[in-house]
Amino acid sequence: MHTTLRALTAAGAVALLALTGCSSSGGADAETGGETPASAEGWPRTIVHDAGETEIPDEPLTIVSTSVTLTGSLLAIDAPVAASAATGVGPITDDQGFFRQWADVADERGVEVLYPDLTLDLEAVELAEPDLIVGSSIGADATAEAYDQLSEIAPTIMIDYGTHDWREILGQLGEATGHEAEAGRTLDDFDAWVAEQAADLEPVAGPVTALSYNGADPSMIFEPNSSQAELLTALGFEYAGAPDEVVAEHRSDASSVTPENLPTALGDKSALFMVSIERDGVDGVTSDPLLANARAVADDTVVPLGATSFRIDPYSARLLVEAVVEAFGSSR
Secondary structure, eight states: OOHHHHHHHHHHHHHHHHHHTTTTOHHHHHHTOOOOGGGGGOOEEEEETTTTEEESSSSOOEEESSHHHHHHHHHHHHHEEEOOOHHHHHHHOOOOBBBHHHHHHHHTTTTTTTTSOOOOHHHHHHTTSSEEEEEESSSSBOGGGHHHHHHHHHHHEEOTTTTSSSHHHHHHHHHTOOOOHHHHHHHHHHHHHHHHHHHHOOOSEEEEEEEEOOOOSOOOOOOOOEEHHHHHTTTTTTEEEOOOGOSSSSSSSSEEOGGGHHHHHHTOEEEEEOOOOOOOOHHHHHTGGGGGGHHHTTOEEEOOOOOSSSSSOOOHHHHHHHOOOHHHBOOO
């Protein structure tokens, strides 16, 4: 059951090698007869990202993140984040607008609010004097339209966190920041920890699925390639996505299903794992008359994965696993 995680680690390593292959360190090798000075090893390097290619001349020492979604991954690999954009204050944030799963770490490291409410402030970015800017090309915190302006301030990379697995993102950020080793250790430590948790689990028999329930609107069922599904599979569950015949719309890692088709999509699942941004959705599913006969509802195996389970980073991944262990651990 841990094959998926190992395979993903290998995929991340391949991605790192591919990115390293784009590094422009060949000149240094030529000048030193094949030996690269240790102080300049790997720099400058060219990073391929979702807005193109960016050369980073030296290892970044002052990084700003215009994506509050990506800041957690930067912190997880000990990248020197000086400031981060913040979202609106709410149930999933601290009082600055940093996501709760990593807000304490940001506070310990002195990470400043770059600008609030995801309202891009180019002057604030410039005043921070970064030597690397990390941004997202999708989502509410997207700054892709300002890529050229940001690039005039400092080398800038853009990441589409909707199509890249959180493990791939960790590898890409490790390469861009010079923290490849930290990224590798973070993944190795996480995999070892997940294996320990899996040994203490008693998964239900039969297929399970993860979804974000939206009541009268189409709900989102996560596909087997999603981070949520991969974590559940690594914990020993048999995962199933939405049947093709009931899918209203596909996206990269999830499918939308209209309310009238939810009984077909969910009826035979042994457990439903509720993925939510601000609410768990358990009450919505268990009180939905269309789902009254669903197996998971009848068996009381509708499980909340927590408010941070929608967008996965190293911190929220750990919280998701802990929620599953609380529900299915042998010592619960």
